[in-house]
Amino acid sequence: MDFSLFVVQLLNGLQLGILLFLLASGLTLTFGIMDFVNLAHGSFYMVGAFICATLTFATGSFIWGVLLAIPLVAVVGLATEWIVIRNLYPRDHLDHVLATFGLILVFDTLVQIVWGPAGIVVPLPAWLDGQVTLPGDIVFPTFRLMIICAGLLIAGGLYYLVNHTRLGMLIRAGASNRTMVGALGIDIKTLFSGVFALGAVLAGIAGMLISPITEASIGMGNEIIITAFVVIIIGGIGSMKGAFAAALLIGLIDTMGRSFLDDIFKIVMSSEAAETAAPAISAMLIYILMAVILAVRPQGLFPPKVR
Amino acid sequence: MTEPLLRVQGLQKRFGGVHATDDVNLNVIPSETHAIIGPNGAGKTTLISQLSGQILPDAGKILFDNRDITRLPAYQRAHVGIARSFQITSLFMDMTVQDNVALAVQAHQGHSFRLWRPARSDDHLRAPALEPLKTVGLHERADWTVSELSHGERRQLEMAMALAVAPKLMLLDEPMAGMGHEESMQMVDTLKSLGDQTILLIEHDMDAVFALADRISVLVYGRIVATGTPEEIRSNDEVRRAYLGEAA
Amino acid sequence: MTEQIAPKEQSAQSEANTAARRSRRLPPSTLIMAAGLLFLAIVPPLAYFTGNEFWLSIFTRLTILSIAAVSLNLVLGYGGLVSFGHAAFLGLGAYAVGIPVHHAINGEFESIATTNGLFHIPMAVGVCALYALITGAISLRTRGVHFIMITMAFGQMVFFAIVSIETYGGDDGLTIYERSSLPAISLDNPLTLYAVCFVSLLLALYLVHRIVNSRFGMVIRAAKGNEERIRALGFNAYAYRLLAYVISGSMCGYAGALLGNFTTFISPEMMDWTRSGELMFMVILGGAGSLFGPVLGASVFLLLEEVMSDFTIYWHLPFGIMLILAVLFVRGGISGFADRLLGAKRDD
Known part of the structure; x- marks a missing residue:
């Protein structure tokens, strides 16, 4: 196995993991605090990508596109929470699932009406579009490296927010004891709106960051959201720490599986059989991992202490 | 002793x-x-x-x-x-009183992996389910849905279900x-x-x-x-x- | 999921309810079912003979999706298990037809290469039963949201697995060049195919009716409302639910085999998780936990799809809004609504 290829794929896996964490953290926050299941979380990922695309073309700069798109995604998140989501908090999970499924259809169609059916490729500035050479003669795309750094910074910020601020204290208190937060005289409605918008923004940022690599396309959120679900199931629903660990784990395993599983299979079977079996198995790898972890720990790796 | x-x-x-x-x-x-x-x-x-x-x-x-x-x-x-009754009534709310007891009887008669014969016309369930209801004095309510019962009646039903499994x-x-x-x-x-x-x-x-x-x-x-x-x-x-x- | 309702104080009302129950009047939902099935028995063949073959194909799709929705209703409506992965069963069932036919025509894998429907159907049912047993054994260890997400994830696993297998077309899908051959009848005749689907729907309804009213069914339904109590009574809720899940999955796999024969083109897209969402929509819209509700839900779904997609290419928008409004404002689905309208309790 080629060592530098191995490191490159390791970094690619890390980059996927970071994106998954941005998505999963919002999911796990809304579930942990509001006990709310949001299938439409991936829609903010998509909306973020499209808004960022438009603003990148308008301002001529990807960086400005991202910075201006963030508040707009927050507004979309707040509006969604205000019109639909807050009416659903008292309902059961089945209702959450059905209504947010409807929300996905609404978002997908609205995006199609506004931006048209085709995807949009977001151009990168020259200084981000190249490659960097890392120690050990490892060549890696600059932008992907930036995604990793930006993602780690955001993860650090979230860690600080949750563990060292008053808002974070409320979030932690809310996750473990909903009635207590109410008893403290906190305006629950505002807290919930804020947390929901925060989750939307995090998902939106993930969408913005991926749009130059893939493209902004309709339904882009619907596929990755399931992977984000797998992340929070493995991590333990409601746990930030779990979401982070599981996101990196899934990102790495998925990427490494797709790259190297056929090589591993070739050791034990004919190369023809390996080339047929490896893609199927690697596509199923994270789900198999989920099944194994659940069989041992039904509540995930880091279940929140009090539910 | x-x-x-x-x-x-x-x-x-x-x-x-x-x-x-x-x-x-x-x-x-x-x-x-x-x-x-x-x-x-x-x-x-x-x-x-x-x-x-x-x-x-x-x-x-x-x-x-x-x-x-x-x-x-x-x-x-x-x-x-061992049969238990619950402090906060724990019943099958949208089923009838007799259905509730019949479930207890079912449990007592071994497994319920019987997928074909209708349970509600099964005399081996319905008759034994009526007995404990008579004991607690609830047999006249047998066809009521549990959600229609008063609090005291629900407590009696709890008792009947515990009794049903002998x-x-x-x-x-x-x-x-x-x-x-x-x-x-x-x-x-x-x-x-x-x-x-x-x-x-x-x-x-x-x-x-x-x-x-x-x-x-x-x-x-x-x-x-x-x-x-x-x-x-x-x-x-x-x-x-x-x-x-x-x-x- | 079942909420506790405060005891009604007015004994007069309770007496009235009891009296209504005693009279053994057929509940409106039974009448609706009779009317609906009569309609499905008469109108589609009529449409065919008057030259509207297009409508016959719509009804064929309706009966097939109805079977899938009825199977989902067994676990979702009666068992309270929110399975978000049932489209995978549909897909597996369809590929259980597509793959043997593919090999029968293109060679390789002699052992499964056949166009014989008497092989396809047991294959579809068997594969789905096995898949349901394995995934159910893991998913059913969890509750609530976990269960929803895990069934969803397993569904997606099958989706990606099929996508990655180039031999069977991967993303592009697989054309079934020959329908399942059955003794005495030919599925190439659209009317015969419809008849097979319609009779299958009748059988599925009857089967679910027998199951939910059996001892087994009583345990499943009771566990939906109060799982702790069903355990305290001495039932291993897990085992009962697992069997229900396997039955439901097998039935849905059978519907998938029909679907493959109907469309003759299958692709992973048919098991995308949004397809599972649509199946759930049918069950909930029609009335979860009522026997015929899923068929009503499937009818409304197809009607909306046909009508709205004629009207606008953006038909998902009104559809999504309706779904949200339905969740927020309509409870008990169409069956529940009809029963309330006609002033009777649902009891089947």
């Missing part, structure tokens, strides 16, 4: 720093009605839940019929002959909770009419306890401070101080 039906030895359960059950030793003799009393928060329901398997203890042993059932899951304890031991968690005086007295009569049925009972209503119990154990902060006949308990100083004194 006869061999006890239920033996609890050194049972321990902690929630965080709180000893909900602290080294509890307890014997229940066949045919007796054994009451557990104690102030609120003494850990009575926690104790019952460990006996019926909803909660697993941290340490100690539960022997039933000379068999160690400490780690047995709840659904298997029902099969060895258990060796009935665990009753505050069967009179929330009942008026008249309903309580009716329940006392019902329980008395069960005769040889072995019962372990948690109850707040002291009139009912002293009318029913052959023996009483007093639970305070997770510990059993005294066990004896109603007379012994009445005259026990420690009990008066710890419990009756407060209540009076």
Whole structure:
């Protein structure tokens, strides 16, 4: 196995993991605090990508596109929470699932009406579009490296927010004891709106960051959201720490599986059989991992202490 | 003395720093009605839940019929002959009264992996389901949906479901909770009419306890401070101080 | 999921309810079912003979999706298990037809290469039963949201697995060049195919009716409302639910085999998780836990799809809004609504 290829794929896996964490953290926050299941979380990922695309073309700069798109995604998140989501908090999970499924259809169609059916490729500035050479003669795309750094910074910020601020204290208190937060005289409605918008923004940022690599396309959120679900199931629903660990784990395993599983299979079977079996198995790898972890720990790796 | 039906030895359960059950030793003799009393928060329901398997203890042993059932899951304890009623009524709300009891009868008749014959026209279920309803005086309500019953009637239904499985031991968690005086007295009569049925009972209503119990154990902060006949308990100083004194 | 309703104080009302129940009047939902099935028995063949073959194909799709929805209703409606992965069963069932036919025509894998429907159908049912057994055994260890997400994830696992297998077309899908051959009848005749689907729907309804009213069904339904109590009574809720899940999955796999024969083109897209969402929509819209509700839900779904997609290419928008409004404002689905309208309790 080629060592530098191995490191490159390791970094690619890390980059996927970071994106998954941005998505999963919002999911796990809304579930942990509001006990709310949001299938439409991936829609903010998509909306973020499209808004960022438009603003990148308008301002001529990807960086400005991202910075201006963030508040707009927050507004979309707040509006969604205000019109639909807050009416659903008292309902059961089945209702959450059905209504947010409807929300996905609404978002997908609205995006199609506004931006048209085709995807949009977001151009990168020259200084981000190249490659960097890392120690050990490892060549890696600059932008992907930036995604990793930006993602780690955001993860650090979230860690600080949750563990060292008053808002974070409320979030932690809310996750473990909903009635207590109410008893403290906190305006629950505002807290919930804020947390929901925060989750939307995090998902939106993930969408913005991926749009130059893939493209902004309709339904882009619907596929990755399931992977984000797998992340929070493995991590333990409601746990930030779990979401982070599981996101990196899934990102790495998925990427490494797709790259190297056929090589591993070739050791034990004919190369023809390996080339047929490896893609199927690697596509199923994270789900198999989920099944194994659940069989041992039904509540995930880091279940929140009090539910 | 006869061999006890239920033996609890050194049972321990902690929630965080709180000893909900602290080294509890307890014997229940066949045919007796054994009451557990104690102030609120003494850990009575926690104790019952460990006996019926909803909660697993941290340490100690539960022997039933000379068999160690400490780690047995709840659904298997029902099969060895323990039935429980719940303090907060736990019924199948959108089914009828008779359906509820019929489910208990079904459970008693072995597995229910029978997928074809309609259960609601099965005489092997319906008739035995009516018997316990008659015992508790609820047979006229057999076709009612549980959600239509009054609180007292739901308590009676709880009792009927526990009876339906002909258990060796009935665990009753505050069967009179929330009942008026008249309903309580009716329940006392019902329980008395069960005769040889072995019962372990948690109850707040002291009139009912002293009318029913052959023996009483007093639970305070997770510990059993005294066990004896109603007379012994009445005259026990420690009990008066710890419990009756407060209540009076 | 079942909420406790405060006891009604007015005994007069209770007496009235009891009286209504005693009279053994057929509940409106039974009448609706009779009317609906009569309609499905008469109108589609009529449409065919009057030259509207297009409508016959719509009804064929309706009966097939209805079978899938009825199977989902067994676990979702009666068992309270929110399975978000049932489209995977549909897909597996369809590929259980597509793959043997593919090999029968293109060679390789002699052992499964056949166009014989008497092989396809047991294959579809068997594969789905096995898949349901394995995934159910893991998913059913969890509750609530976990269960929803895990069933969803397993569904997606099958989706990606099929996508990655180039031999069977991967993303592009697989054309079934020959329908399942059955003794005495030919599925190439659209009317015969419809008849097979319609009879299958009748059988599925009857099967679910028998199951939910059996001892087994009573346990499943009771566990939906109060799982702790069903355990305290001595039932191993897990085992009962697992069997229900396997039955439901197998039935849905059978519907998938029909679907493959109907469309003759299958692709992973048919098991995308949004397809599972649509199946759930049918069950809930029609009335979860009522026998015929899923068929009503499937009818409304197809009607909306046909009508709205004629009207606008953006038909998902009104559809999504309706779904949200339905969740927020309509309870008990169409069956529940009809029963309330006609003033009777649902009891089947």
